[in-house]
Amino acid sequence: MPSVFIKTYGCQMNERDSEQVARDLQDRGHTLVSHERDADVILLNTCSVREMAEKKAIGKMGMLRKLRREKPKLVLGYMGCMAQRLGENLQKDSPHVDLVVGTQKFHRVADYVEEALRKREEALHLEDTADLGSAIQPHIPIVDVYPEEGSQNTIRDHLPEKKKEATSFISIMQGCNMHCTFCIVPTTRGPERGRPIEGIVTEARTLVGRGIREVTLLGQIVNLYGRHEFPKVDGKSPFVQLLEALHEVEGLDRIRFTSPHPMGFRKDLVECFGRLPKLMEHVHLPLQSGSDRILKAMHRPYTADAYRKLVADLRTSRPGIAVSTDIIVGFPGETEEDYQATRDLAAEMEFDGAFIFRYSKRGDTPAAEMDGQLPEEVKEDRNQDLLSVVNASASLHLEACVGTRQEVLCEGPSRNDPARLSGRTRTNKIVIFEGGSRFHGQIFDVAITSASASTLYGDPAIHESDPFPA
Ligand code: SF4
Numbered sequence: 001m002p003s004v005f006i007k008t009y010g011c012q013m014n015e016r017d018s019e020q021v022a023r024d025l026q027d028r029g030h031t032l033v034s035h036e037r038d039a040d041v042i043l044l045n046t047c048s049v050r051e052m053a054e055k056k057a058i059g060k061m062g063m064l065r066k067l068r069r070e071k072p073k074l075v076l077g078y079m080g081c082m083a084q085r086l087g088e089n090l091q092k093d094s095p096h097v098d099l100v101v102g103t104q105k106f107h108r109v110a111d112y113v114e115e116a117l118r119k120r121e122e123a124l125h126l127e128d129t130a131d132l133g134s135a136i137q138p139h140i141p142i143v144d145v146y147p148e149e150g151s152q153n154t155i156r157d158h159l160p161e162k163k164k165e166a167t168s169f170i171s172i173m174q175g176c177n178m179h180c181t182f183c184i185v186p187t188t189r190g191p192e193r194g195r196p197i198e199g200i201v202t203e204a205r206t207l208v209g210r211g212i213r214e215v216t217l218l219g220q221i222v223n224l225y226g227r228h229e230f231p232k233v234d235g236k237s238p239f240v241q242l243l244e245a246l247h248e249v250e251g252l253d254r255i256r257f258t259s260p261h262p263m264g265f266r267k268d269l270v271e272c273f274g275r276l277p278k279l280m281e282h283v284h285l286p287l288q289s290g291s292d293r294i295l296k297a298m299h300r301p302y303t304a305d306a307y308r309k310l311v312a313d314l315r316t317s318r319p320g321i322a323v324s325t326d327i328i329v330g331f332p333g334e335t336e337e338d339y340q341a342t343r344d345l346a347a348e349m350e351f352d353g354a355f356i357f358r359y360s361k362r363g364d365t366p367a368a369e370m371d372g373q374l375p376e377e378v379k380e381d382r383n384q385d386l387l388s389v390v391n392a393s394a395s396l397h398l399e400a401c402v403g404t405r406q407e408v409l410c411e412g413p414s415r416n417d418p419a420r421l422s423g424r425t426r427t428n429k430i431v432i433f434e435g436g437s438r439f440h441g442q443i444f445d446v447a448i449t450s451a452s453a454s455t456l457y458g459d460p461a462i463h464e465s466d467p468f469p470a
Helices: 012-027 051-070 081-093 106-129 185-189 197-209 238-247 267-275 292-298 304-317 336-349 376-401
Strands: 003-008 041-046 075-080 099-101 142-144 167-171 214-218 254-258 282-284 322-329 353-358 405-413 421-425 430-433 443-451 456-459
Touching: 003 012, 012 041, 012 075, 012 106, 012 167, 012 214, 041 051, 041 081, 041 106, 051 075, 051 081, 075 081, 075 106, 081 099, 081 185, 099 106, 106 142, 167 197, 197 214, 197 238, 214 238, 238 254, 238 267, 267 304, 292 336, 304 322, 304 336, 322 336, 322 376, 336 376, 353 376, 376 443, 405 430, 405 456, 430 443
Parallel strands: 003 041, 041 075, 075 099, 099 142, 167 214, 214 254, 282 322, 322 353, 430 456
Antiparallel strands: 405 421, 405 443, 421 430, 443 456
């Protein structure tokens, strides 16, 4: 059977979607390969959040054209957000592409791959047998970027059997209705659509049966899950109901979620951190800006003070909770004063980590048309300055772990140093330590002995009598 290579750009949702496609292809007998040179089919799962991500994917597809010359049967495809956004227009930049499959059609990719393989075979056969005139066929890719009702329910039960993993993503919803003025997601992923709780819990049970101990729930605005489809029960939102249902799953030890919206943190969810011990002590809480004026222009319906209060409430509900964030610098019209408000709030919040983005125009978004677009140098200066603020607080949080014991779930060999093991604390900090395969998938305490700028180092062999408080 043909072999497939999938390259993923962008976020964890994309990683999760690629896993789904990989699983579907494996179920049909295709093999997955880790080098594009070995593949009969190459799929790029694309991202549209930043212009650079789109350029990278288009550039990559351009390079793959050379490989096609060596392997004329090679099938090349785009899927995901950029495929959704640009659809047939992608033919302009990538006239050799065979497949363009949008975000509501991941479950159809395996069918389309097989169809594209057949089409390439036929085209080559024609070239071999027909006279020159009829052999010049226009190249017509398979394009499917149409919405499909219920497509969110086609995402399930993805774990490739052979992988020995301890953690897994579960996609619980698709799309977003918030329409932040800088964001392309509502266009690429469509409106919010949640999966029913029962299906998600069944998937979690299946994953636990395969050795998974931690799940991360994924959605564009994950904590507003199900708000249009499912009713509140006893004042609890559908997302809180889902967390409670997952908390009951035996053998599941850890629950995380990303990415939430501050607006989805009502009292019922904040309280969950105080009463659901399987919910890990980490929340990724996108701030985007510390200036109320810019938040308004971004169409983010909260203020800096509301954000401040939310973080305080979360820290009261679960003392020691780690908080990370996303911030955009250089949004159109951002003055020095606006930026200082962001900088001050970031310093005050003492984040455990942050993704800082320089604003970049995305077509089809209101912010792209706004006055006051800033020069790249200003964005870059603010980016570097804010990074230094966030790195300082992140380092302090890491250093505070040195000399303590941290509960760690071992995820396997370290990516940078496969001779050692890697795991995560409950607060989502990476820990590297020595050990053998018996540690894989286990939860145990590690005595933290040192910290670098982004990582903890420790020793699981240090025993209770050693001077490491829990
Ligand atoms: S809430 Fe998130 S996904 Fe939705 S529009 Fe805003 S930034 Fe984009």
